[in-house]
Amino acid sequence: MTATQAPEAPVETAEDAVFSVRNLWKVFGPKADRIPGSEYAALPPAELREATGCTAAVRDVSFDVRKGEVFVVMGLSGSGKSTLVRCLTRLIEPTSGTLAIDGEDVLAMDRARLRELRRHRTAMVFQHFGLLPHRTVLDNVAYGLEIQGLSKAERRSRAAELVEKVGLAGLEDRRPSQLSGGQQQRVGLARALAVDPSVLLFDEPFSALDPLIRREMQDEVVRLHREEGRTMVFITHDLSEALRLGTRIALMRDGGIVQLGTPEEIVGSPADDYVTEFVRDVPREQVLTVATAMRPALAGESERGPAVRPDATVSEAIEAVSRSGDPAARVMDGGRLVGVVDHACLLDVVAGTSAADGPAAPDGPREVTV
Numbered sequence: 001m002t003a004t005q006a007p008e009a010p011v012e013t014a015e016d017a018v019f020s021v022r023n024l025w026k027v028f029g030p031k032a033d034r035i036p037g038s039e040y041a042a043l044p045p046a047e048l049r050e051a052t053g054c055t056a057a058v059r060d061v062s063f064d065v066r067k068g069e070v071f072v073v074m075g076l077s078g079s080g081k082s083t084l085v086r087c088l089t090r091l092i093e094p095t096s097g098t099l100a101i102d103g104e105d106v107l108a109m110d111r112a113r114l115r116e117l118r119r120h121r122t123a124m125v126f127q128h129f130g131l132l133p134h135r136t137v138l139d140n141v142a143y144g145l146e147i148q149g150l151s152k153a154e155r156r157s158r159a160a161e162l163v164e165k166v167g168l169a170g171l172e173d174r175r176p177s178q179l180s181g182g183q184q185q186r187v188g189l190a191r192a193l194a195v196d197p198s199v200l201l202f203d204e205p206f207s208a209l210d211p212l213i214r215r216e217m218q219d220e221v222v223r224l225h226r227e228e229g230r231t232m233v234f235i236t237h238d239l240s241e242a243l244r245l246g247t248r249i250a251l252m253r254d255g256g257i258v259q260l261g262t263p264e265e266i267v268g269s270p271a272d273d274y275v276t277e278f279v280r281d282v283p284r285e286q287v288l289t290v291a292t293a294m295r296p297a298l299a300g301e302s303e304r305g306p307a308v309r310p311d312a313t314v315s316e317a318i319e320a321v322s323r324s325g326d327p328a329a330r331v332m333d334g335g336r337l338v339g340v341v342d343h344a345c346l347l348d349v350v351a352g353t354s355a356a357d358g359p360a361a362p363d364g365p366r367e368v369t370v
C-alpha cells in the first residue's frame with residue numbers, strides 16, 4: 001500500500017465483498033484534499049504535520065470486507081481505527097478514494113440513502129452503549145424496530161426473541177441502570193441485531209469491561225457469528241481479542257494497513273519488524289495450525305498415532321500426542337492422511353524456529369487451505 005497508487009483506481013468488487021475500499025484517505029487539517037497523491041503523501045506523520053499542519057488519519061487504505069467474516073481492525077491508539085470505520089458509513093467524510101457497500105458507491109449516496117445505510121444496512125455497537133435510560137430492556141431493543149416502522153406487537157415479539165438470543169431472558173423489564181456493564185452491552189448488541197443489518201460495526205465495544213465479562217462478551221460474539229454468519233467489522237487495540245475474534249485482521253499503523261491476514265498469517269508470517277514485535281509474546285502454538293506445522297508422512301506412519309484435523313492448533317496436537325504416547329500425530333482431512341506432526345515439528349512452533357516463522361513470502365501471505 002504505497003502513496004503512489006492512483007487514488008482514483010476503480011473499485012473491483014470481489015464477488016463476496018460487502019464493503020470494498022480502495023485507496024481511501026482521511027486527512028484532517030487545512031486544505032486536506034491536496035495531500036493524497038501529492039509529494040506530501042509519503043511523509044511520516046510528524047513531518048507531514050510540520051510541513052502542512054495536517055494529520056493523515058487514514059492513509060491510502062485498500063481492502064474488502066468479505067461476506068460472513070469478522071474483519072478486525074487492530075492497532076495502537078491513534079493508528080486510525082475509529083476514523084477508518086467511521087468513514088465506512090460516512091460518519092466521517094473521506095478525503096479521497098472509493099468505497100462501496102454491496103457494490104453500491106457509498107460516496108455517491110444522497111442524504112436519504114445514507115440514512116438508510118446507517119439505520120438498516122449497518123448497525124454500530126459502541127463502548128458507551130447509548131441506551132435510553134427510561135426505557136426497559138425490551139423497549140430499548142424494540143427501539144431500532146420502531147424506526148423501521150413495524151407494528152407494536154411485531155416489535156415486542158421480535159425484541160423478546162433478541163433479548164433471549166443475547167442471554168438476557170428474564171430481565172426484559174429492567175432499566176439500564178439496573179444492569180451490569182456486560183448486561184448493558186448485551187442490550188446494545190441485541191438492539192444492533194434488531195435491525196437485521198448486513199454488517200455489524202463494533203467500535204472497541206468491550207474495552208471498558210472487566211476481563212472476565214469481556215471474555216464472556218467475546219464468546220458471545222463468536223457464538224453469534226457461528227450461529228448467524230453475520231458480517232462484522234470489529235475495532236480493537238487488544239491483540240488477544242483480535243486473534244480470538246478475527247477471521248482476518250488488518251493491522252494499522254500511522255493510518256496505513258501494515259498487514260492484512262488471518263490470525264495465523266499475522267502470527268506465523270509477520271510482514272515486517274513492526275508486526276514481528278507486535279506479535280512477539282503471542283503463544284504461537286495456540287494460533288498456528290497443524291496444517292502449517294506438519295511434514296509429509298513417511299512409510300509406516302499412516303498406521304500409528306492420534307488423528308488431528310488440519311485446522312487443529314499445534315497446542316491441541318501437543319495434547320493429543322502427549323496423551324497417546326505416540327511419537328507423532330496423523331493429520332487427517334476427511335479420512336485422508338495429509339501429513340504428520342512429530343515432536344520436532346511441534347517443538348519448532350513453540351520455540352519459534354519453524355519455517356512458518358520467516359517473513360511473508362514475496363508472492364503474498366500463505367493461504368492455509370485445508
Ligand SMILES: Nc1ncnc2c1ncn2[C@@H]1O[C@H](COP(=O)(O)OP(=O)(O)OP(=O)(O)O)[C@@H](O)[C@H]1O
Binds near residue numbers: 029082
Ligand atoms: N477530528 C480530528 N481532527 C484532527 N485530527 C484527528 C481528528 N480525529 C482523529 N484525529 C487524528 O487522527 C489519528 C487517528 O485517530 P483515530 O481516533 O482514528 O485513532 P484510533 O486508532 O481509533 O485511536 P484510539 O484507539 O485511541 O481510539 C490520530 O492522530 C488523531 O489524533
